[in-house]
Amino acid sequence: MRHTPILPVILVLVALISLTTTASAAGFSVSKTLSGSEPFPINATLRSSINITNSQPVNITTMQLTDNYDPSKMNFSSASIPPDSINYASGILTWNNISTSIGNLSQGQSYILYVNFTPVGQGIGYNNASVTSIYSNTTQEHTNSLVRLTIGDNYENDNTYTSAKTILTDGTEQYHTFQNSSSGSQDFDWVKFNAVPGHYYIIQTQNYSNIAYTDTYIYLYASDGTTLLQENDDIDWGLIRTSKIVWLADSAGPYYVKIKNWDSEAVGGNYSISVEKQGHLALTLINPSTDSNVSPNRFFNLTARLSCINGACRDISFTLDPEQLKDDQDKLHHQEDIEADLEEDGKVDVIITIKDEDIENLEVLPEQYQQVIKEASREYKQEEVIAENPVKVKQRYRSTMNGFSAQVDRSGLQDLLEDDEITGIYYDRPVTPFISASVPFINADDVWSQQVNGINLDGCDQTVCIIDSGINYNHADFGGYGSFPNAKVIGGYDFANNDDNPFDEGGACAGHGSHVAGIIASEDSTYKGVAPGARIVALKVLEVSGSKCVGSTSDIIAAIDWCVANASRFNISVISMSLGTDSFGPNLPCDSESEAASINAAVQAGLTVIVASGNEYRGYSALPGISSPACVSDA
Structure with missing residues (x-):
């Protein structure tokens, strides 16, 4: 009697240390197992095993085995017994009668067939084993076992700091994809690097997918992998969704960086992570070599050399910026308007400017990173001034100036005038x-x-x-x-x-x-x-x-x-x-x-x-x- 093989159905596999599902008919069972943990890395060897067990009191004389796989996610590599036919386009491996290679399967006996695949596409893939058996040349039974697996990027599995992959510190981008496990566990990516003490490092992501799929959040950890040093969500919160950390190394490390997706349920998002060591700028005055006097309204020559040492120095602007002496100006501007509002309402809207902090070694960084640090310093300085003065803040300014706008009463205005960190107070004029x-x-x-x-x-x-x-x-x-x-x-x-x-x-x-x-x-x-x-x-x-x-x-x-x-x-x-x-x-x-x-x-x-x-x-x-x-x- 000729029997037509029963087509496999789609089932789901949950992966831990090994991925396993078992299906059984009345007389035998089939168990499909994948070795390893999710997400599986691309281009690695994905080893699967098919365990067939006979629980009938009679021998199984004929076993037709079909192994279906997702060809968009994996390629067939090899098997412990070569299949009789392979359909690469549809992802079907067929053994017409595996008993011819292993013999009849007696009661209680099991056989394990090993099949190897190579992951080639990221995302969720499927793998299904199906067996049709004949008992004593008279009875037919059919059963199957299917699994689902998640395939990640080239650096998987890197979900913990102990499995972190090494990243270069020359700014080279390392490309990753967020792929949660088939059980829904969030994918975390970890990288590690060694540092040179005394150098700044720029740790930055670039999002290459729509914001619905990729919104990176990065954490920098010390050598123990658990002590948090810095973290960053957005370079400009809610506007520039890539992440950046500017950090000064105080020891050699190693240091660990964890990258996660802000939306724990979003998958498939692509991004890159890079770490770049910043060099030191060295300025040497060549001429004049000693203190010199120069007459007003006369030309004179000055020669200087700027060198970048031991690292990257990008977008450097070298400018001679002589200090111009000027008289101190009164802090309070538009005094008549300010006084009129205080008399009428008891309060006034003003704009306050604050001294910029002198940041040590800021000049060694590229100009765009100087701006990032300068803005962070301004934000911290503003927090100090606001905490020490009774004001109702309206707007804060970081990119073009250091200051904020606020509503104050007469007492608050006097406190601002007496604060040495404040350089100017202006009436917030209507336009x-x-x-x-x-x-x-x-x-x-x-x-x-x-x-x-x-x-x-x-x-x-x-x-x-x-x-x-x-x-x-x-x-x-x-x-x-x-x-x-x-x-x-x-x-x-x-x-x-x-x-x-x-x-x-x-x-x-x-x-x-x-x-x-x-x-x-x-x-x-x-x-x-x-x-x-x-x-x-x-x-x-x-x-x-x-x-x-x-x-x-x-x-x-x-x-x-x-x-x-x-x-x-x-x-x-x-x-x-x-x-x-x-x-x-x-x-x-x-x-x-x-x-x-x-x-x-x-x-x-x-x-x-x-x-x-x-x-x-x-x-x-x-x-x-x-x-x-x-x-x-x-x-």
């Missing part, structure tokens, strides 16, 4: 919108057809940070996408309401931000903007207040700070502000204003800052007036 000129008026459309290096001069590949009343990002002039962010309005924030939706509400603001954005980058076929190919980041600082459209200087500084911090992320090249205060005057520049430091820092960071000069013409001693912050020197 209002200004209107902009039209595209043909400035002949912008005359250059759209012109090209530089094959690229039209229409704003393509550039992003403008528009600080205003927000943007109607659903408008057809900006693509009409109906969602935010989108391909045109690629990001933003609402500083007026402290939320993530910078929508232009209109009303008293009359769609001012959308109007300005249209003048800059409208894609309308008839009313194109100055740079219709540009992308937009919308930062809302103006909002409707009764019949007025108003904002605050403190929110403007926060928005400029945001643009600089996110310039690389969004390829921001321009900041636009069609707004200002009612202050006009001929005294230029006005670098004593509170927002001047942020504007000048943004320009130094490579951004162009465009500010409206004001709606009204005013004359002082026959000189035209100009609004603030347009009067800042670098605006």
Whole structure:
């Protein structure tokens, strides 16, 4: 009698030290086992065993064995008894009658067949063994055993510090994938490295999958693998989801880094981890070699050598920065406005600037890492000042200046004036919108057809940070996408309401931000903007207040700070502000204003800052007036 083999079904395997499932029929059982632990590394040997046991009082004379596997996740390598046929495309191994190789299987007797695979694809794979048997040439029975397994990246299994894989300290990226086990246990990846005492190390991840799958969180541990030294979630919390640790080694190690996914249930996310030792910068003055006197308004030569020693030194800027002597200035600015608010309300909104801390050996680091450390130092300094002074904090600034905005009463203001760490106190002046000129008026459309290096001069590949009343990002002039962010309005924030939706509400603001954005980058076929190919980041600082459209200087500084911090992320090249205060005057520049430091820092960071000069013409001693912050020197 000829019997047709029964097709296997899909089952699931849970893996610990070995992965095993057992299925049994009335007269025999089949057990499928995978040696090792999940996730299994790619390109390693995956050893499986198929155990067949006869529990019948008669011999099994014929056994047809089928082993099904997932060809997208593994390749067949070898077996202790070669299969009679192999279907590589479908993943089917067939032994027509294994009894011809092992003989009849008597009562109580077992036989183990070994089958080896090579994992080639990450994710969940399946493996199934199926046996059809004939007892004494008359009785047929069928049973099968299936398993599920998780295949990880090349560095698995690295779920504990004791199984950590070595990583180079030259900045080479090591690529990993988060693959939880088939039982749902979260995948942790560990790397280890030795350090040179006295050197800084940059430990950083790069996420290569959508945020739904990859949001790395890193931990740095001491040589015992359990003492936590530092940890980091996001470089810029909620905005830049990659992780970075800047750390100074005090011993040789080894040191261990654990990387996990913030979402413990997300799988399949790809990322890289790198460790880079930073070199020391050595500055040598060659000429003059001794102290020298130089006459005013005379040229003189100075020769210096800057060397990078024992490590990476990236993006170094070598600048001669002579100290300029100047008179001390009073801390308190806009005193009349501050006093008026205190008299009327008993409290006043102010902007406070703080001394930057001198950071030892900061100059040995590349410029971008200096900024990371400087911002962390500013945050710590602000915490100290805020803890020692009774203030209600509104905004904090780290990227372009060291300071914060707050509401204080008269007593709190006096405490701030007496704090030696505070360098300036400014009145948080209200700001209002200004209107902009039209595209043909400035002949912008005359250059759209012109090209530089094959690229039209229409704003393509550039992003403008528009600080205003927000943007109607659903408008057809900006693509009409109906969602935010989108391909045109690629990001933003609402500083007026402290939320993530910078929508232009209109009303008293009359769609001012959308109007300005249209003048800059409208894609309308008839009313194109100055740079219709540009992308937009919308930062809302103006909002409707009764019949007025108003904002605050403190929110403007926060928005400029945001643009600089996110310039690389969004390829921001321009900041636009069609707004200002009612202050006009001929005294230029006005670098004593509170927002001047942020504007000048943004320009130094490579951004162009465009500010409206004001709606009204005013004359002082026959000189035209100009609004603030347009009067800042670098605006």
